[in-house]
Amino acid sequence: MPSTEFEQIVLAGADDHDLTKLSEYEKVGGYQSLRKALGMERQAVLDELITASVRGRGGAGFPSGRKASFVPKPEQTTKPIYLTINADESEPGTFKDREIMARVPHRLIEGALITAYTIGSNAVFIYIRGEYLTEYEIVKAALDEARDRGLVGANIAGSSWNCTIVLHRGAGAYICGEETALLESLEGKRGQPRSKPPFPAIAGLYAAPTLINNVETIATVPAVIARGGAWYATLGVENANGTRVFSLSGNVVNGGNYELPLGTSLREVIYDIGGGIPNGRTLKAIIPGGSSTPILRADQIDTALDYDSVAAGGSMLGSGGIIAIDDRACMVQVALRVASFYQHESCGKCTPCREGTRWLVSLITKIEAGQGSNADLDLLVDVCGRIMGRSLCPLGDAAAMPISSYVERFREEFQAHIDQGCCPYGDQSSLDGILGPVQQAARMHRQLAVIA
Amino acid sequence: MSETALYLAIQDVAAQYPQRRSAVLPALRLAQEAHGGWLPAEAFRAVADALELTPAYCKSVASFYDMFQLAPVGTHMIEVCTNISCALVGAQATLEAFESELGIRAGETTPDGAFTLRTIECLGGCGWGTVVSCDHRYKQHVKPADVPALIEELRHAEH
Numbered sequence: 001m002p003s004t005e006f007e008q009i010v011l012a013g014a015d016d017h018d019l020t021k022l023s024e025y026e027k028v029g030g031y032q033s034l035r036k037a038l039g040m041e042r043q044a045v046l047d048e049l050i051t052a053s054v055r056g057r058g059g060a061g062f063p064s065g066r067k068a069s070f071v072p073k074p075e076q077t078t079k080p081i082y083l084t085i086n087a088d089e090s091e092p093g094t095f096k097d098r099e100i101m102a103r104v105p106h107r108l109i110e111g112a113l114i115t116a117y118t119i120g121s122n123a124v125f126i127y128i129r130g131e132y133l134t135e136y137e138i139v140k141a142a143l144d145e146a147r148d149r150g151l152v153g154a155n156i157a158g159s160s161w162n163c164t165i166v167l168h169r170g171a172g173a174y175i176c177g178e179e180t181a182l183l184e185s186l187e188g189k190r191g192q193p194r195s196k197p198p199f200p201a202i203a204g205l206y207a208a209p210t211l212i213n214n215v216e217t218i219a220t221v222p223a224v225i226a227r228g229g230a231w232y233a234t235l236g237v238e239n240a241n242g243t244r245v246f247s248l249s250g251n252v253v254n255g256g257n258y259e260l261p262l263g264t265s266l267r268e269v270i271y272d273i274g275g276g277i278p279n280g281r282t283l284k285a286i287i288p289g290g291s292s293t294p295i296l297r298a299d300q301i302d303t304a305l306d307y308d309s310v311a312a313g314g315s316m317l318g319s320g321g322i323i324a325i326d327d328r329a330c331m332v333q334v335a336l337r338v339a340s341f342y343q344h345e346s347c348g349k350c351t352p353c354r355e356g357t358r359w360l361v362s363l364i365t366k367i368e369a370g371q372g373s374n375a376d377l378d379l380l381v382d383v384c385g386r387i388m389g390r391s392l393c394p395l396g397d398a399a400a401m402p403i404s405s406y407v408e409r410f411r412e413e414f415q416a417h418i419d420q421g422c423c424p425y426g427d428q429s430s431l432d433g434i435l436g437p438v439q440q441a442a443r444m445h446r447q448l449a450v451i452a
Numbered sequence: 453m454s455e456t457a458l459y460l461a462i463q464d465v466a467a468q469y470p471q472r473r474s475a476v477l478p479a480l481r482l483a484q485e486a487h488g489g490w491l492p493a494e495a496f497r498a499v500a501d502a503l504e505l506t507p508a509y510c511k512s513v514a515s516f517y518d519m520f521q522l523a524p525v526g527t528h529m530i531e532v533c534t535n536i537s538c539a540l541v542g543a544q545a546t547l548e549a550f551e552s553e554l555g556i557r558a559g560e561t562t563p564d565g566a567f568t569l570r571t572i573e574c575l576g577g578c579g580w581g582t583v584v585s586c587d588h589r590y591k592q593h594v595k596p597a598d599v600p601a602l603i604e605e606l607r608h609a610e611h
């Protein structure tokens with residue numbers, strides 16, 4: 001099985017040790033990278049990160065070393081410099097950051113400290129999604145332990161360097177994963193994105209220079225410093241260095257997180273590691289990188305999971321959340337479920353996203369009910385085009401991209417709903433009757449009206 | 453929690469941040485816990501007073517986030533994920549099992565005030581669906597047959 005042939009980086013040691021404990025983490029070399037980094041010049045640490053070229057694991061895939069280099073040096077700014085870690089993980093199909101925090105919290109803390117040192121920051125904020133209560137408690141306990149041992153706070157590891165880490169819990173809003181919305185939320189506001197520029201590296205938290213990275217990106221840092229950026233760059237494939245923790249879910253035998261080298265194929269993940277499709281069903285479609293990424297058809301199963309290969313297949317590696325869909329799923333219902341999520345999470349600040357996501361849901365609802373026309377299907381594609389690239393933040397794209405891909409790649413199913421005047425699946429689709437948040441909210445309001 | 457204790461707890465949290473307004477979310481969470489799981493007008497006043505903001509500002513922030521409740525909720529909160537991965541493995545049947553066991557529909561509270569049932573978006577446990585959050589603790593692989601026992605467990609949980 002490929003998972004054992006390859007070396008793990010982010011989750012290394014967690015199968016054999018309880019790495020939530022500081023003493024166990026130290027047994028696998030924990031906090032040695034921090035000590036090593038503190039003995040190096042800041043620029044030398046940054047150079048290792050640039051050489052490693054870890055592409056951001058939050059979704060956009062921007063090389064993390066280069067992003068860190070955009071932050072002004074402490075001598076170039078009068079403001080404090082902040083490091084903010086994005087632990088808001090909410091993209092449907094993605095659950096890797098939760099596992100990283102639950103199993104290797106000290107690696108996250110160590111990576112955060114090294115990164116903060118590199119950019120000249122003395123204050124780190126970890127924005128952790130509100131629903132992750134258990135993971136918050138685990139990271140908090142690890143942080144308390146590290147603080148007691150002099151690894152967080154003043155004079156870290158006996159050096160003259162100081163750095164605080166604050167855990168900040170979100171309160172249930174997908175949009176707060178978008179970096180500027182996250183900053184607004186961390187400043188105590190509604191989580192609505194800011195327009196860019198200025199980029200957070202220049203004017204971020206409290207209008208001060210701020211670096212924002214995903215949990216998994218940060219958790220790779222200790223290994224990069226321990227063994228060197230050049231070593232890290234040998235892992236994975238060209239233009240996609242290292243490993244990723246892929247989240248596998250949907251109609252698959254062994255759902256879960258698997259840390260694998262970039263370039264592993266979807267077939268290996270779904271069949272060799274995931275055990276294939278249960279109940280003798282056949283694979284129909286694959287969402288490769290979280291629900292906002294365009295869908296792939298089953299015959300694209302040999303696509304390699306690296307940025308360029310997935311892009312060549314018409315989709316994106318995104319957050320690494322792979323969702324297998326079997327032949328029982330009505331694609332129009334898949335579209336309705338995905339669209340209603342993004343409608344619910346649209347913050348309402350910009351028009352294309354606020355109005356567009358509403359249109360998507362109502363058009364798909366009409367088609368699913370068998371009341372749609374060919375004009376409605378054309379309009380659906382047209383609305384996607386009017387959202388794409390026109391929203392303030394990429395949430396609009398996150399809704400439009402998958403929907404237009406469903407129509408493009410499974411048009412015959414949409415057409416069948418129109419031609420037959422009903423859902424061809426009857427009530428046999430695996431998604432039949434699924435209640436989205438929009439319908440539920442309507443019901444809640446009705447109940448409140450009765451009480452009042 | 454007394455009003456004074458809440459005020460002091462909010463001050464403690466606020467001290468962690470370079471700017472006190474950053475404490476709005478944690479303060480609202482503390483206020484919600486102190487007011488039986490939801491945010492009545494007094495709760496917004498308490499947060500506003502502690503952070504030198506206005507109640508309307510605090511309410512506008514709270515209304516943006518799904519974890520803040522603007523109306524009373526049951527003693528126990530059951531949230532069933534019905535997002536795509538859970539949906540593909542039978543979340544609807546699990547939700548319906550809760551509905552029939554509790555005698556309410558999603559989005560409602562039982563007449564005795566013991567349970568609120570609602571659907572929720574992806575909880576980040578997709579590979580182990582259906583995921584259900586019971587008083588903010590995750591239960592994974594929840595099948596309709598598991599539902600009566602989960603409800604019993606909650607009934608006997610301390611609160």
Ligand SMILES: Cc1cc2nc3c(=O)[nH]c(=O)nc-3n(C[C@H](O)[C@H](O)[C@H](O)COP(=O)(O)O)c2cc1C
Nearest residue numbers: 056057058086088089090177178179213214217394
């Ligand atoms: C709507 C939306 C939601 C996002 N959610 C997350 C998230 O939950 N976690 C995350 O790390 N990045 C998320 N991102 C990406 C962040 O904006 C940002 O690119 C990322 O945190 C940067 O870290 P990285 O460079 O290490 O990937 C989201 C982006 C958008 C547009």
Ligand code: FES
Nearest residue numbers: 533538575577578
């Ligand atoms: S879809 Fe249910 S936990 Fe992600």
